[in-house]
Amino acid sequence: MRASEIFPLLLGPGEDEGEEWKSSQRFESFSRGLRHMLPSLVWRVTEAAQKKTPLYDEHVRRGAKMVPFAGWLMPVQYTSIVEEHQAVRKNVGMFDISHMGQLIVDGSDSRSWLNTMLTNNIDKLEVGQGQYTFLLNERGGIIDDLIAYRISDKKFLLVVNASRTDEDFEWLDGHRANNVRLGDRSAHFGGVAIQGPRVTELFVNLPARNHIVDLELDGMPISMARTGYTGEDGVEVFFRKSDAIKFWNLVLEKGKDLGIKPCGLGARDTLRLEMCYPLNGSDLSPERNPVEAGLGFFVDFTKPNFIGRDVLLKTKENGSREKLVPFKMNDKGPPPRPHYSVFENGERIGEVTSGTLSPSLNWGVGMAYITAPHAKIGARIDIEIRGQKFPATIEKKPLYKKS
Amino acid sequence: MNVPDDLLYTESHEWIKREGGKVRVGITDHAQSELTDVVYVELPKMDRQANAKEAIAVVESVKAASDIYAPVKGTVVEVNKALEADPGLINREPFGQGWIFVLKIDNADDLKNLKDAAAYKQQIG
Numbered sequence: 001m002r003a004s005e006i007f008p009l010l011l012g013p014g015e016d017e018g019e020e021w022k023s024s025q026r027f028e029s030f031s032r033g034l035r036h037m038l039p040s041l042v043w044r045v046t047e048a049a050q051k052k053t054p055l056y057d058e059h060v061r062r063g064a065k066m067v068p069f070a071g072w073l074m075p076v077q078y079t080s081i082v083e084e085h086q087a088v089r090k091n092v093g094m095f096d097i098s099h100m101g102q103l104i105v106d107g108s109d110s111r112s113w114l115n116t117m118l119t120n121n122i123d124k125l126e127v128g129q130g131q132y133t134f135l136l137n138e139r140g141g142i143i144d145d146l147i148a149y150r151i152s153d154k155k156f157l158l159v160v161n162a163s164r165t166d167e168d169f170e171w172l173d174g175h176r177a178n179n180v181r182l183g184d185r186s187a188h189f190g191g192v193a194i195q196g197p198r199v200t201e202l203f204v205n206l207p208a209r210n211h212i213v214d215l216e217l218d219g220m221p222i223s224m225a226r227t228g229y230t231g232e233d234g235v236e237v238f239f240r241k242s243d244a245i246k247f248w249n250l251v252l253e254k255g256k257d258l259g260i261k262p263c264g265l266g267a268r269d270t271l272r273l274e275m276c277y278p279l280n281g282s283d284l285s286p287e288r289n290p291v292e293a294g295l296g297f298f299v300d301f302t303k304p305n306f307i308g309r310d311v312l313l314k315t316k317e318n319g320s321r322e323k324l325v326p327f328k329m330n331d332k333g334p335p336p337r338p339h340y341s342v343f344e345n346g347e348r349i350g351e352v353t354s355g356t357l358s359p360s361l362n363w364g365v366g367m368a369y370i371t372a373p374h375a376k377i378g379a380r381i382d383i384e385i386r387g388q389k390f391p392a393t394i395e396k397k398p399l400y401k402k403s
Numbered sequence: 404m405n406v407p408d409d410l411l412y413t414e415s416h417e418w419i420k421r422e423g424g425k426v427r428v429g430i431t432d433h434a435q436s437e438l439t440d441v442v443y444v445e446l447p448k449m450d451r452q453a454n455a456k457e458a459i460a461v462v463e464s465v466k467a468a469s470d471i472y473a474p475v476k477g478t479v480v481e482v483n484k485a486l487e488a489d490p491g492l493i494n495r496e497p498f499g500q501g502w503i504f505v506l507k508i509d510n511a512d513d514l515k516n517l518k519d520a521a522a523y524k525q526q527i528g
Contacts, residue, residue, distance in 0.1 A: 065437075081465045082440045266466050334443045334463055357442040357465050386445070386461065 053098035054190045054244035062262060069265055070163035070281075072099040077264040084267035085359040088230050091259035092196030094251055095268055097236060098244065101165025101186045103158040103172070109179040110154045117172060117307060118148060119290060121300040125150040130210050130225060132298050134290050135160075135168060136308030140315065141286035142293070144168050145278065147227060149212045157212070157223075159191075159236070161280045175307070190244035194251060195234030195271075198258040202251070206235065220247055229268065231275035231398065273354050274400035276326045276367060282338060283324060283353045283367055292320040292369070294397075322350060323375035326399050329364035329383070330391040336366040336383045343382040343389060349374045352383065358400060364392075365399045404527065405432040407498055411474075411514060412523035415456075418498060419474045419517055422505070426514070427481075428474060429502040430462060430493060433527045438464040441493040446482040447504050453477065455513060460503055462493065475513035477506035 050073040059066060064075035075096065077084060087093040105114055115122045120133035130149035134142055144164040149157040160168045169184050176182055200206060203224075207213045212225035220243040228234040239247050252260060269279070278284050278293055289312055290299050301313060329336065336355030341348055355366030370381070377396050382389040406412075411419040416434035420427040435441065445461040453459045453473035460471035482504045486492055493501040508514070518526065 076466070077439065080439050270465060334445060334461070334468070335465075337468060357463075359465065 051099070053096055054241045055096045055098060055192075055248055058245050058248055059096065059262075064262070064264060067265070070099060070161070072162055074099060075262075075264040077266045078262050081264070081266035081270060082359045084261055084263035085270050087259060087261035088196045088232055088263060088267065088271055089360055090196070091261075092194060092198045092202060092234075092255055093261045093263040093267065094248070094255070095193040095195070095263050095265075096190075096248075097193050098190035098241075099162035100191060101158075101160040101162060101168065101184065102189050102191075102238065103160060103165070103169060104183040104185055105156040105158065105172070105180065106154060106183070107180040108154060109177050110156060110181075113177040113180045114148070114156055115303060116305050117175060118146075119299040119306060119308070119312075120148070121303055122148060122150070122156070124300075127152055128207070128211050128213060130212055130227060134295070134298060135171065136289070136306070136312070137171075137286055138307060138311070139286075140289040140291075140308035140311035142280070142284045142288055142290065143171055143286060145280055145284055145295075147225075149225065151212065151223075159238075163281055188241055189238055190241050190247075191236060191238040192248060192251070193228055193230075193234060193236045193268075194255075195228045195230040195232045196260075197233055198255075198260075199232075199234050201258055202255050202260070203235070217247070218250060222247070229277055230271040231277075231400070231402075232271075267359075269354075270356050270359050273356055273365065273367070274358050274360055274398060276397040276399060278324070278367075279354060288324075288369070289315055289320070291315045292322055293324045319372055321372060322369045323372050324353070324367055324369050325375050325377075326367050326395045326397055327365070327381060327383075327392045328361075328395050328399060330380075330393060333364065333390050334385050335364040336385070336390075336392070341384045342368045342370050343384060344370075344374050344379070349381070355383075360400045365395075366392075404436070405498070406520050406524050406527075408520045410498070411517040411519060412526075413472065413474050413517060414526065415472050417472060417474050419514070420502075421514065424511070425480065425505050425507050426474065426477070427502050427505050428471075429497055430471065431523070431527075432497045435494050435497045435501070438462065438467075438469060439494065440465045441490045444486040444490045444493065444503065446484070446486065447479045449479055449482060451479045453479070453506070455516070462490075462503075471503060473506060474517060475506065475508050476510065477508040479504055480507045481505035 050068050059075045064078045066073045067076040118133045120131045130147045135144045146160040151157050207226045209226050223238045225236045227236050335357040336352050340352040342350040350368050350370030352366050352368045358365045379394045381392050383392050416431045418431050443463040447459040455475045457473050458470035459473050462469050
């Protein structure tokens with residue numbers, strides 16, 4: 001597949017400035033009102049009330065198993081989590097990420113303002129570059145983890161978790177400075193992640209790592225970022241909702257000889273866990289901060305001011321009570337799962353937040369928050385599974401390394 | 404989806420094959436296809452007594468752990484050790500080499516509470 005043309009302006013595909021802002025803000029205020037009035041109804045959703053991505057019909061047509069996830073009906077797998085996982089590790093796989101939120105920040109003060117809202121340093125981004133970063137509350141707790149792309153001098157695209165999109169928007173809007181515009185383009189755009197070592201055989205002119213470019217592909221304006229959540233080389237591509245099915249099928253067709261597979265959330269979870277990439281809602285929450293989560297690298301303490309900085313700095317200086325650590329089971333046995341208790345010498349020291357059988361290692365792996373004094377690489381711990389303790393060892397990140 | 408006519412079924416997706424005063428138990432083709440990629444099986448202990456609908460084994464896929472229930476009251480007299488080395492047998496041969504345990508049943512009348520193939524087919528749609 002050949003990306004035929006590169007646009008240097010990075011405005012995002014088909015984004016119609018004035019119209020877009022108005023309509024997205026109107027939509028936002030409506031959904032916000034509904035949520036505040038009916039919190040229980042919003043969460044206790046029936047299948048019919050789940051949102052569908054622009055690729056929903058295509059997933060169903062291709063026989064994917066659909067499950068509710070973060071308010072969306074998403075494919076958990078097409079054929080087998082293990083097969084889809086291996087396709088990404090060995091060849092290439094494609095995931096629907098249309099459920100993820102896409103927020104736009106613009107305006108003359110956008111850069112300086114965003115730098116007070118996010119932990120990483122926006123000033124380090126050149127136009128077309130992205131960075132992993134956190135949105136924190138006043139207590140330093142994690143509202144969301146996201147990628148912020150600088151798409152022009154004063155314009156940013158924030159790609160956020162599906163389950164947090166509304167919350168992020170409300171938080172940002174509530175703290176919005178003058179001369180900053182905030183838009184939610186999520187409803188008008190879709191996206192896919194195309195991941196795996198053979199992605200370089202699928203596309204030419206891939207953007208540099210963590211960079212995003214606007215391209216036109218077979219008449220479709222797209223934004224392509226060299227980012228992902230699998231540990232493999234790959235891209236995340238954003239396009240207009242109306243182009244979603246055409247783009248999806250075009251990539252599957254072009255990737256046929258490379259062994260491309262459509263993949264579900266199941267494989268996305270095992271792939272990210274092998275790399276120790278955190279999942280918000282499991283490994284991250286408003287009660288946890290980036291230092292405890294072992295992700296202090298994405299916090300720039302040299303910035304004079306950002307929400308959560310003071311609390312976070314204290315945690316950094318005094319040390320956190322608990323730390324998120326990756327671990328590997330010592331023996332073949334039942335895989336660890338979220339909420340299993342962690343012990344050391346009979347003392348309960350923590351809880352598993354993510355766990356599975358790693359398809360690459362064919363072995364049980366996971367991540368757990370454990371009390372800081374016990375959080376040492378190489379330390380032996382026990383995972384309690386159905387009343388029985390199974391030995392495990394704290395490992396270095398990542399749990400899986402390419403041989 | 405394969406639902407053999409000569410077996411009995413539970414609502415919780417176990418199949419039951421009568422062998423004299425014993426029953427052989429596994430999970431259905433439908434269940435294994437829903438679970439996919441079985442990676443670990445925790446077998447019941449030999450000689451364990453169980454009531455109907457009591458969880459006595461666990462089948463784990465990549466994604467989740469699922470309890471397997473005793474379909475009727477009885478005693479565990481055989482377990483499929485082959486599943487320890489090759490849990491994928493449940494995916495490949497759910498009604499054959501993927502069986503999980505054999506129960507000696509207390510009362511053959513209890514089998515009347517189980518579904519026949521037609522009723523199970525209706526359940527899974």
